[in-house]
Each structure stands twice: as structure tokens, then as C-alpha cells.
Amino acid sequence: MAKGTYLALFTCLFFGVAAHAEVNLNIGYLSGRPPQPPTLSNLDPIPEDLGLAGAQTGLEDNITTGRFLGHGYELTATTVQDGTDPVAAAAEMLAVTPFILIDAPADVMLAIADLPQARDATLFNVSSGDIALRDDQCRANLLHTLPSDxxxxxxxxxxxxxxxxxxxxxxxxxxxxxxxxxxxxxxxxxxxxxxxxxxxxxxxxxxxxxxxxxxxxxxxxxxxxxxxxxxxxxxxxxxxxxxxxxxxxxxxxxxxxxxxxTWSPVIEQWGAAQLQGRFSERHAREMLSVDYAAWAAIRTIGEAVTRTDSADPQVLRDYILSEDFELPGFKGRPLTYRDWNGQLRQPIAIAHPRALVAQAPLEGFLHQVNELDTLGLDRPESNCEVFE
Amino acid sequence: MIRSAGLICCLLAAPAAADEIWVTNEKDDTVSVISIDTLEVIATYPTGERPRGITFSKDYSVVYICASDSDAVQVMDPATGEILHDLPSGEDPEQFVLHPNDRHLYIANEDDAITTVVDTQTRQVIAQIDVGVEPEGMAISPDGTIAITTSETTNMAHWIDTETQELFANTLVDSRPRHAEFVHDGAQMWVSSEIGGTITVFDTSDQSEIGKIDFEVPGVHRDRVQPVGFEFSADERTAFVALGPSNHIAVVNTETLEVKDYILVGRRVWHMAFNADKSLLFTTNGVSGDVTVIDVANRTALKSIDVGRFPWGAAFRPTQ
Structure with a gap:
């Protein structure tokens, strides 16, 4: 097993207008997933590009949109191998870009968010459902595109x-x-x-x-x-x-x-068939939940750049958390961020391996502001204060 | 109630062969043909896979059908339901529009971020134009000089010069644009945004935004009010807008851009077509698998007609 960090640079196709790009954004992807403990069956190995594949599809969506506006996007991906420090790798990456998607356990994510270099960064949790990250352990620079447990x-x-x-x-x-x-x-x-x-x-x-x-x-x-x-x-x-x-x-x-x-290959409504098709054609496998969370994070950044015509981290972050932001996420409703803990509001698929059975929130579960807030930590339930 | 009954009587008394509404059934691979006289399905014809967009040639001698999963535009004889031939369409054609020259079809290729232009006579692709992610809505100006493609994930209307087959403008709209139409002799261009929940109205001359229409269906959360297809009344003073899973059609004053009324129809309403004098409007309701017939003057739903599974597109065919 190779020790140390290797850096893979994914260059993107610029469709000719890159030279005139007014806005050029580099987005980081840090994979610090620890090895999985053994399981009884080896039937479903975890894809090596889990998450990163979703980020690449999101990047391609951004690039296609950006070429009409003179906006360019790049993805810089780092996979941290066994025995090396993901926080150090994140520090290195923060020197390149303030926008980083993180696939790592909750404690690693917090250590990265607490780096002095990360103070003005916008980090996206694409892999951890840990409730504490949306509660008393929340960080103002850490948004969550994966739903909480x-x-x-x-x-x-x-x-x-x-x-x-x-x-x-x-x-x-x-x-x-x-x-x-x-x-x-x-x-x-x-x-x-x-x-x-x-x-x-x-x-x-x-x-x-x-x-x-x-x-x-x-x-x-x-x-x-x-x-x-x-x-x-x-x-x-x-x-x-x-x-x-x-x-x-x-x-x-x-x-x-x-x-x-969060996501399942059986979701086909709400235009999802198109995203599924785009993903599986590109990556030769089905799109999974962490892929979706990474796709949504990249598209969140893309949507903010498209609408604000800016690459300024503060402008983008303010827009993402504002009422004007909405992400069409192939779930039948606009997706928005909870301004009390940075969680992406989204419907949840209730599915078995062959079909979608229902989509939550279910009819009849009402909420005074947004029915999507019947899922997870609602404003009064969350002890997160750093977003206020 | 009495008024509606009276209207149906009038319709039954109308002379000669019945005009028709043709509906594509996305998950049945068929088209349903509805008689406007009897308001019943009088024929069901098999098509390619996942039929969506549907439009007739100017003389109604053939009908074009986007068979999305067959990667073809099918040309059908409406008299017999026989598929005459397929046109090359690019991959996954979803929606299209026929140029006023009656020859060139502008086709949105949803999976490929491309608009394909096909000559229906030579059956050749004459241009492919790079557009945004998931192109869908298609429109063409009445003089034929401008074609529009809207892209669902890029959230833009792409303006195509039909002379050069190149883009000359790209305008942002709200999330997930689905349908586009020119109105007032092409002076305005309207685009619906399904997830954004709005219609954006553009001035065609400089592609600037004139206004935006918002919808608010009583008792339905705004997230579920999702404008998709829309059509204009004969005098163009009123627009009828399908609002998807809110199960309503909005009635919009095209001068003030205000919503005047909401009409309850079937579940997840997509697209629509008028009869000859635009006194009746037929809406496709995807989830409930039916077509709602609306009395335009009274703004009331008259009847639901069962068609196939997931009805999507609708087109009018005169037979007189």
C-alpha cells in the first residue's frame, strides 16, 4: 500500500471560452475515508470513486452551464491513504481553494473545519450523517449535502x-x-x-x-x-x-x-432518469448516496456562481444560505440550506432495491414553514448557534 | 353544472367528422386519439419507447412523435396510425418544434446537451447545436428566424439564429425551465421554470426580461406549484399554465401578468392542447393517467378522459 498523499488533478473541458472566463473556480475534493471493517459478504464492494464520481458529474454540469457565461470550473482531488494525516492534506488543499468537499469521518471533518486556514472556507460534508455535526458540534464553515441520520x-x-x-x-x-x-x-x-x-x-x-x-x-x-x-x-x-x-x-x-x-438507482421521477443516465454512462456504475451528496455540493457552488457572477467566497456563501438560493436536485422540490445549521433540506427516498416506495415528507406531516423541516433537526431542535 | 351540460349538448350537435386531440402516453408507448365530439378515446396506436413531444405537419398529413428511448422521431400517418418512417433525431429526443417552413424540426436531445435540426424531407440532420444540460422546451418565432431551447439543469433559454443555426444569446431563468412559447406575433417569449415556480417573460427584440409570473395555489405549498406547459387563448389575452403536482391550471392575464384563476384538474398536469376554436382545453395529467377537458369560457373542468399511463404531450388534429 502506497503511503502518503497523492494529488490527482482533474482537468476539465472548457468548450473554447476558457480564455475569456471572468470567473474561474477551483473546487477541492478530499477523500479521507478509513478502511471499512470486514463484513460477512463481499457482494457489494464500495466503489473506489464513491463520491468523487458524483463530484465529477456535478463539475461537468457546471462546466456546460459555465461556458455560456464565461465561468470555468476545475476539480482538485486528493485521496488520503492509510497512515497519513487527512487534516494535513486538507491544510495543503486550503492553500489552493477555499471550497472543499470532504468525505471523511466526523472527527476528521471537525479538525479540518477548525484549521486556522479554514476560517473563511466553505466546506461541504458529503459523507457523514452524524447528527452532532448539525447540532452542538456544528461549524459555520461546514455545510452538509448528505442528510443527517x-x-x-x-x-x-x-x-x-x-x-x-x-x-x-x-x-x-x-x-x-x-x-x-x-x-x-x-x-x-x-x-x-x-x-x-x-x-x-x-x-x-x-x-x-x-x-x-x-x-x-x-x-x-x-x-x-x-x-x-x-x-x-x-x-x-x-x-x-x-x-x-x-x-x-x-x-x-x-x-x-x-x-x-439520500439517493437510489430506483429514483426515476422528477427528471432523475436523466441524472442517473448521465452518471452511469460516465462512470459505468449506479449513482449512490455519497455520489449524490457530492454532486449536490458541486452544483450548489455552480448555481451560486451562475446567479451571482462571482467567485468571491463570501459572496457565494451568503448567496447559498440566502432565501434566493435554490437547487433543482431531481427530487421534485427545490433544495435549500437550513440557515441554522447548514444542512441541505431535501426529500428522502423510502425505497427497496427494486422501487421507490414513498418519498418523505409524507402527506399529512405538516410544518408551519416548510414540510421538509419535519425531517431532521428543525430550528428549535438544533443546538447549533454559529450560523445565527 | 347546467351550463356544462348545455355545452356538451352543443358539441354533440356539431356537424361532420370529429376533430381530435392526440396524446402521447410516456409509459405505455402509445398515442391515444380523443374525439372532440364524444370526448372519448377512439383509437390507440403503438409508438416507439417513451413517446413525449408530439406535433403535426402544417397540413396535418403526418404526425411527428418524439420516441425518447428509441432515440428517434417517428413519422406517423394520422389516418391509419401506421409509422411511416423514423427521422434521425440525435439521442433521447424529448420535445421539438416545427419551423414555419414545415420542413425543419428543432429537437431537444435531453441526454446530450444538444439541439438537433432535422430536415423532414431529406431526412438528414442539418445542424447540431451545443446547448445547456438537459435541453427540453422548444419554441420558434412566428417568422421562423429564432428558435429557442431551454435547458433544465443549466437553467437557461438558448436563442438560436435559424439562418446560421448558431446561438446568439443565452438568458438565465429560474430553476428547471420546461417549456417556451412566443406570443404577440413573436414580440415576447415566455419560459416556464418548474422548480423555480415562475414564468419569465422576455422581450424578443433585445432578450431582456419584461416580467415574471408567480403562482400561489391556495392550500398548496409553493414548492409543489410547478409550472410546465402553457398555451394562449385565441385573442392571446389569457394564458393557461399547467402547474404540475399542484394539480391545477392557472389562468393568467397576459397584459398584467397576474393570475386570475386556478382550475382543478388531474394529478401532475404537464401539457395541453386546444380544440379548433379554442373553446375547449385538453390537459395531460401524468400521474392520474387521464386528460381533463376544460370549458375555456367558464374556466371549469368538464370531464376526465382515461388515456394510457403517464400521458405527456398533446396536439390538435382537425378533420374537417
């Missing part, structure tokens, strides 16, 4: 209530992401007046590919009867073996089965 679990809670599936049980894994998801789910269920009738922790070491049909029925028998089984298995370790092996014949939701996601 709370937005996703609120979406499922709305769906359970909508379907009157009120008798719920949960099995949670032991990875930090699983624990966080389970906590978000408990919080969402309480928010919508629901609760869990039973909970179990999955801490087996067994290889379920051989024994799922024997182990899972017994493991789930003690949960009794219920309407839906929720799985908190964010690394997709054991969850896939639970479906159709439960003691009770009931649907599975959460990390597997019926999922609430």
Missing part, C-alpha cells in the same frame, strides 16, 4: 406511522455507525409518538452465509410478534441475511429491506 430515520418513522405500523422491534449492530443509527431511530420514533417493543444487539461472530437460515429464526424468535423489524446495520454486515429468515413473517426496514436513503 435523523433525516433518514425521521423519514422511516413517518412511513411507519403513515402505514400504521406501530409495533416495532430493532436489531442493532455494534459498529459506531450502527449505534448512531439506532440512537437516531429511537429519537425519531419518540418524535413521532412511536417506540420500540423489543431490541436486540447483533454481536455474533458467525458467518451467516452458511447458517443464516438456522441462526436468524432462533435469534428473532424472542422478539415475539410485531409489525416491522428495524435493522441498524449501517456497514451492511449481517442485515442482508435477516430478510426472509425472521421467526415472524414481517417486513424488515432500516439499513436493509425498506430503507430511507
Amino acid at each position: 435523523a433525516m433518514r430515520t425521521d423519514a422511516l418513522a413517518q412511513f411507519f406511522l403513515f402505514r400504521r405500523w406501530t409495533d416495532l422491534v430493532m436489531i442493532a449492530g455494534v459498529h459506531p455507525q450502527d449505534v448512531a443509527y439506532a440512537a437516531a431511530m429511537r429519537r425519531s420514533l419518540a418524535k413521532f409518538g412511536l417506540g420500540l417493543e423489543g431490541e436486540k444487539t447483533w454481536d455474533f461472530e458467525a458467518d451467516m452465509r452458511r447458517s443464516a437460515s438456522q441462526e436468524v429464526p432462533l435469534f428473532t424468535q424472542s422478539l415475539g410478534d410485531y409489525d416491522v423489524m428495524i435493522l441498524a446495520d449501517e456497514l451492511h454486515d449481517f442485515g442482508r441475511y435477516v430478510l426472509y429468515n425472521t421467526w415472524q413473517a414481517r417486513p424488515v426496514a432500516g439499513s436493509e429491506g425498506l430503507t430511507a436513503v
Whole structure:
């Protein structure tokens, strides 16, 4: 494994007008994703270009638009390898551009946001659903295009209530992401007046590919009867073996089965078929949630440059957080930023691997300002103060 | 109620063969033909995959259909429903407009950020013009000198000089422009923005913005009020605007740019077409799979007609 940081410069096609570009913007992409722990199945490897591929598609969209206006865009991507410091890499990148998309764990993201060089930067979290980043750990220079875990679990809670599936049980894994998801789910269920009738922790070491049909029925028998089984298995370790092996014949939701996601290949409405087609033609795979978050971040910057005709970081940031900003994000509604914590407001897809089942917010979940704020931390719920 | 019943009686009493409204069904790969006399579907013809834009030649001898997923514009004999041949269209043709010369089709290629110009007689592509991401709305000035393409993700109206087949202006509009039309003898050009929730009105002579129309459907959140297709009354004093998932048609005064009324129609209303004297308006309702018939004078919905799955485009065909 090569140690150290390597810098890949993605040059873009300028369609002839680059020489006259009044505005030329460089956007950074920092990938500091730690290696994933092993999972029971190797069926779905994480694409190496997860996120970056979405950023490239967003960049191409920006460039096509920019060539009519004399606006040019470039992407500078850095992947941090094992054992090197992503914060140092970010510091280097901040010398080149104040606009950086970050795919890294929450603690790394905070360390980058707290760098003195990052004070006037606009950073985009494209990979972490960590609720604290939108709450008391928020940073004024860190926006979030990926929905928080709370937005996703609120979406499922709305769906359970909508379907009157009120008798719920949960099995949670032991990875930090699983624990966080389970906590978000408990919080969402309480928010919508629901609760869990039973909970179990999955801490087996067994290889379920051989024994799922024997182990899972017994493991789930003690949960009794219920309407839906929720799985908190964010690394997709054991969850896939639970479906159709439960003691009770009931649907599975959460990390597997019926999922609430940022983006899914099954989204085709609202013009999404075009974005999906553009992405998969370019990258020879399906577009995933982190790809979408990166696409949305790049398009956010592009939209702000288009409308303000400026590359000034402060002008762009002010516009992005203003009421004038709206991003058409192929989700059927304009996407905007919450001015209390920098979270991109967006509908959440409730889907299984073959179809979109519903889109949250579901009909009937009302809000005095914007129904999208029934998902995740609403203004009074968030302890973020640095945006005020 | 009584008034509507009276109107239907009049229609039934109208002489001779019935004029027709043709509707493309995006997810059925068919067109439905509605008799304007009986307000019933009298024929359903198979098309290529994902038919969307539909328009007739000036003499109504052929109908052109954008079969988006077949990457073709199909030419159909409206008398028989037979596909006569395909025109080269570029990839994923979504919407098009026929030049007043009755020969040149300007086609938006949604996947390729290109507008393709096809000669319908020689069946040759005569130009391809780079435009913004996801071109869709197409319009042509009455004198044929200017063609418009709107691009959904670039959020612009691209102004094409039909002499040189080159862009001469690009104007920003609100998010996700879907449809464009010239009005008042080409003096104005209107563009609807689905996600922005507005229509922008341009002065054609200098491409400057004259005004903007906002919509506010009572009881519907503004995010769900999404203007798409629109058409003008015979005297051009009124515009009818399809508002997508708000399930309403807005009635707009074209002088003041004020909304005068909202008419409830089917779910996710896309596009529309008038009958011959523009007394009836037929709207395609994508999600409910039907067409709403509107009495234009009274601004009321008369009837829903079931068509295929996801009706999209609509076009009028006189038969008299």
C-alpha cells in the first residue's frame, strides 16, 4: 500500500471560452475515508470513486452551464491513504481553494473545519450523517449535502406511522455507525409518538452465509410478534441475511429491506432518469448516496456562481444560505440550506432495491414553514448557534 | 353544472367528422386519439419507447412523435396510425418544434446537451447545436428566424439564429425551465421554470426580461406549484399554465401578468392542447393517467378522459 498523499488533478473541458472566463473556480475534493471493517459478504464492494464520481458529474454540469457565461470550473482531488494525516492534506488543499468537499469521518471533518486556514472556507460534508455535526458540534464553515441520520430515520418513522405500523422491534449492530443509527431511530420514533417493543444487539461472530437460515429464526424468535423489524446495520454486515429468515413473517426496514436513503438507482421521477443516465454512462456504475451528496455540493457552488457572477467566497456563501438560493436536485422540490445549521433540506427516498416506495415528507406531516423541516433537526431542535 | 351540460349538448350537435386531440402516453408507448365530439378515446396506436413531444405537419398529413428511448422521431400517418418512417433525431429526443417552413424540426436531445435540426424531407440532420444540460422546451418565432431551447439543469433559454443555426444569446431563468412559447406575433417569449415556480417573460427584440409570473395555489405549498406547459387563448389575452403536482391550471392575464384563476384538474398536469376554436382545453395529467377537458369560457373542468399511463404531450388534429 502506497503511503502518503497523492494529488490527482482533474482537468476539465472548457468548450473554447476558457480564455475569456471572468470567473474561474477551483473546487477541492478530499477523500479521507478509513478502511471499512470486514463484513460477512463481499457482494457489494464500495466503489473506489464513491463520491468523487458524483463530484465529477456535478463539475461537468457546471462546466456546460459555465461556458455560456464565461465561468470555468476545475476539480482538485486528493485521496488520503492509510497512515497519513487527512487534516494535513486538507491544510495543503486550503492553500489552493477555499471550497472543499470532504468525505471523511466526523472527527476528521471537525479538525479540518477548525484549521486556522479554514476560517473563511466553505466546506461541504458529503459523507457523514452524524447528527452532532448539525447540532452542538456544528461549524459555520461546514455545510452538509448528505442528510443527517435523523433525516433518514425521521423519514422511516413517518412511513411507519403513515402505514400504521406501530409495533416495532430493532436489531442493532455494534459498529459506531450502527449505534448512531439506532440512537437516531429511537429519537425519531419518540418524535413521532412511536417506540420500540423489543431490541436486540447483533454481536455474533458467525458467518451467516452458511447458517443464516438456522441462526436468524432462533435469534428473532424472542422478539415475539410485531409489525416491522428495524435493522441498524449501517456497514451492511449481517442485515442482508435477516430478510426472509425472521421467526415472524414481517417486513424488515432500516439499513436493509425498506430503507430511507439520500439517493437510489430506483429514483426515476422528477427528471432523475436523466441524472442517473448521465452518471452511469460516465462512470459505468449506479449513482449512490455519497455520489449524490457530492454532486449536490458541486452544483450548489455552480448555481451560486451562475446567479451571482462571482467567485468571491463570501459572496457565494451568503448567496447559498440566502432565501434566493435554490437547487433543482431531481427530487421534485427545490433544495435549500437550513440557515441554522447548514444542512441541505431535501426529500428522502423510502425505497427497496427494486422501487421507490414513498418519498418523505409524507402527506399529512405538516410544518408551519416548510414540510421538509419535519425531517431532521428543525430550528428549535438544533443546538447549533454559529450560523445565527 | 347546467351550463356544462348545455355545452356538451352543443358539441354533440356539431356537424361532420370529429376533430381530435392526440396524446402521447410516456409509459405505455402509445398515442391515444380523443374525439372532440364524444370526448372519448377512439383509437390507440403503438409508438416507439417513451413517446413525449408530439406535433403535426402544417397540413396535418403526418404526425411527428418524439420516441425518447428509441432515440428517434417517428413519422406517423394520422389516418391509419401506421409509422411511416423514423427521422434521425440525435439521442433521447424529448420535445421539438416545427419551423414555419414545415420542413425543419428543432429537437431537444435531453441526454446530450444538444439541439438537433432535422430536415423532414431529406431526412438528414442539418445542424447540431451545443446547448445547456438537459435541453427540453422548444419554441420558434412566428417568422421562423429564432428558435429557442431551454435547458433544465443549466437553467437557461438558448436563442438560436435559424439562418446560421448558431446561438446568439443565452438568458438565465429560474430553476428547471420546461417549456417556451412566443406570443404577440413573436414580440415576447415566455419560459416556464418548474422548480423555480415562475414564468419569465422576455422581450424578443433585445432578450431582456419584461416580467415574471408567480403562482400561489391556495392550500398548496409553493414548492409543489410547478409550472410546465402553457398555451394562449385565441385573442392571446389569457394564458393557461399547467402547474404540475399542484394539480391545477392557472389562468393568467397576459397584459398584467397576474393570475386570475386556478382550475382543478388531474394529478401532475404537464401539457395541453386546444380544440379548433379554442373553446375547449385538453390537459395531460401524468400521474392520474387521464386528460381533463376544460370549458375555456367558464374556466371549469368538464370531464376526465382515461388515456394510457403517464400521458405527456398533446396536439390538435382537425378533420374537417
